[in-house]
Amino acid sequence: MKRILPLGICLGLMGMILFFYPLSFATKEKYLREEGLQPTVLPSEITGIAALDFKGLAADFQLLQAIFFIGQKIDRSEMITVEDWQRFIRMIHAVIDLDPYFFDPYYFAGALLAWGPGMYEDAIGILKRALDHRPDDAFILFRIGFVYYYFLNDFENGARYIATAAQKPNAPDFYAPLAARLSYYAGDTNFSLLLLKSMLKDTRSPEIRKYYEKRILALEGMQILENAVRRFQEERQDSPKNLEELVDAGFLDSIPEDPYGGHFYLMPTGRIYTTSKLVEIKEHSQTVLEN
Amino acid sequence: MWPVAAITFLEGIRSRVLYGIFIFACSVILLSFVFAHFFMQDIGKVAVDFNLAALSLAGLLMSLSISVDLIGKDLDKKTIYFVLSKPISRNAYILGKYSGILLISLMAYLIIALLTCFALMLLQSFHADYFKNFAWLPYMQAVFLDYIKISLFNALILFFGSFSTSSFLNMMFSLCIYIAGQSYSDVIRFLSVQHHGEQISPVVHYVIQTSKYIVPNFELFDMKILAAHGRLMAFSDLIPIMGYGFAYIALLVGLSMIIFRKKEFL
Numbered sequence A: 001m002k003r004i005l006p007l008g009i010c011l012g013l014m015g016m017i018l019f020f021y022p023l024s025f026a027t028k029e030k031y032l033r034e035e036g037l038q039p040t041v042l043p044s045e046i047t048g049i050a051a052l053d054f055k056g057l058a059a060d061f062q063l064l065q066a067i068f069f070i071g072q073k074i075d076r077s078e079m080i081t082v083e084d085w086q087r088f089i090r091m092i093h094a095v096i097d098l099d100p101y102f103f104d105p106y107y108f109a110g111a112l113l114a115w116g117p118g119m120y121e122d123a124i125g126i127l128k129r130a131l132d133h134r135p136d137d138a139f140i141l142f143r144i145g146f147v148y149y150y151f152l153n154d155f156e157n158g159a160r161y162i163a164t165a166a167q168k169p170n171a172p173d174f175y176a177p178l179a180a181r182l183s184y185y186a187g188d189t190n191f192s193l194l195l196l197k198s199m200l201k202d203t204r205s206p207e208i209r210k211y212y213e214k215r216i217l218a219l220e221g222m223q224i225l226e227n228a229v230r231r232f233q234e235e236r237q238d239s240p241k242n243l244e245e246l247v248d249a250g251f252l253d254s255i256p257e258d259p260y261g262g263h264f265y266l267m268p269t270g271r272i273y274t275t276s277k278l279v280e281i282k283e284h285s286q287t288v289l290e291n
Numbered sequence B: 001m002w003p004v005a006a007i008t009f010l011e012g013i014r015s016r017v018l019y020g021i022f023i024f025a026c027s028v029i030l031l032s033f034v035f036a037h038f039f040m041q042d043i044g045k046v047a048v049d050f051n052l053a054a055l056s057l058a059g060l061l062m063s064l065s066i067s068v069d070l071i072g073k074d075l076d077k078k079t080i081y082f083v084l085s086k087p088i089s090r091n092a093y094i095l096g097k098y099s100g101i102l103l104i105s106l107m108a109y110l111i112i113a114l115l116t117c118f119a120l121m122l123l124q125s126f127h128a129d130y131f132k133n134f135a136w137l138p139y140m141q142a143v144f145l146d147y148i149k150i151s152l153f154n155a156l157i158l159f160f161g162s163f164s165t166s167s168f169l170n171m172m173f174s175l176c177i178y179i180a181g182q183s184y185s186d187v188i189r190f191l192s193v194q195h196h197g198e199q200i201s202p203v204v205h206y207v208i209q210t211s212k213y214i215v216p217n218f219e220l221f222d223m224k225i226l227a228a229h230g231r232l233m234a235f236s237d238l239i240p241i242m243g244y245g246f247a248y249i250a251l252l253v254g255l256s257m258i259i260f261r262k263k264e265f266l
Helices: A004-035 A044-050 A055-075 A082-098 A103-115 A120-133 A138-151 A155-166 A175-182 A189-201 A206-236 A243-248 A281-290 B002-014 B016-036 B043-076 B080-084 B090-126 B136-163 B167-192 B202-214 B224-228 B235-262
Strands: A264-266 A272-274
Touching: A044 A055, A044 A082, A044 B167, A055 A082, A055 A103, A055 B043, A055 B224, A082 A103, A082 A120, A103 A120, A103 A138, A103 A206, A120 A138, A138 A155, A138 A175, A138 A189, A155 A175, A189 A206, A206 A243, A206 A264, A206 A272, A243 A264, B002 B043, B002 B090, B016 B043, B016 B090, B043 B080, B043 B090, B043 B136, B043 B167, B043 B224, B080 B090, B090 B136, B090 B235, B136 B167, B136 B224, B136 B235, B167 B202
Parallel strands: none
Antiparallel strands: A264 A272
16 A cells, blocks of 8 residues: 555656646747748847857757747648748748758748749749859759749749759759750740649648649649640630530540639630739738738 | 776776766767657758767766766865875876876767767667768767767866865866857857948957867867768878867966976875
């Protein structure tokens, strides 16, 4: 009995800790959220001095802070304001100042800023900072070329960066033919799909993979529709008036759904586009509201 | 000299603090397994950061606890009278103490470095695709330079121990100089940039510029970031750094011997 009692008390106290911990953690989180407290972004001049000889480790933790800050908001489907994105950019620049050779901040911010809020110039700005410290990194050059080509419709710069990437050691074999075909296939859905699928293969981040997968799904829908329009034109020597005509004529079983929540439509040029403009309908309306 | 070195070494490895530091280092090494999963591509870099930080932190903690204690113990407990009554010169005593401390640090560095190598090999086998920039030679170079840094830090502790009357004061002096030595290059860089027209006091400038000739620059021995990215420093570039380290160690040990020789024990 003398031994069982202390053991029982210990187990009881441990049980209390396990019971109260998640409750108290959730309460603290709630208060922090209500107060709107944001992570502090210390300038790298301060963190660099304070980190002593552990600057690499400080860069790792600061990047984790940036990933969690924006990742939590994405996971909770919270509204991400322009100020939030600006804070995120400042955090990434602070990480790069601490360890300019670190690949992840360029990779993560470059992709997220382009795919999320559409801050293409900021994405390119961060990716270009890598060129001073990782001049032989074909992957970074490819990403810069991709943002120019895909988002900014700047095919000349897109081709130039991907061609430079192709000349780097360890560049994948498909970069060179891709650069050569870039101008010719400007705006082509099949070509964009090829680019996106190659990037998805190299991507480990679940947040960024989600962006790619959704866009691939949308482009595959557009590809199906464009192929049906082409077959229609070849067989009937005429263009369909709308997408429903393709279904009525038996060229399609049904019109694919736009994963962004919009509706595909046929443009006068014969190309397919969508009312969502390939942006999540909720995000799209939020951006409009903020502007 | 060697009997003092042997006694210092044996005293050091009997210290329970040493085991605590080993447990701490092992915990940081284990943390690298957890944290590596939070990153997307540069997992090798993060793993090296954690493992080199474990080694470097363990070295610092060991110096601040065991070295400070080993140097101050004889004076605090008055066993110095017994030691100096033997046919051992004061210079041999100082050299013996420093050699003993260097041996303990060497042993600890070898064991922790071996553990970190094992951890890195394991992580590399799990994430081979994300260890493309990793190379063993730069890693070993960083470990070696960190050992020189800790030897210099121990020489600094020995120097303060030769005239300081308390172990706590010795620890505080050494720690302050270490922090200053790690950060004054950054402060100089920071001051060299104009900050919105704000004028920095010329006195501050003078103090910082002078400090670089007095305070040892510990930052020179920090190759962790380069090692994390698999970048090897050329041997010709290593020579001046090693020369600086060895010269500073020799100077501090020499000064310690001079001060200790003139010290009066009441």
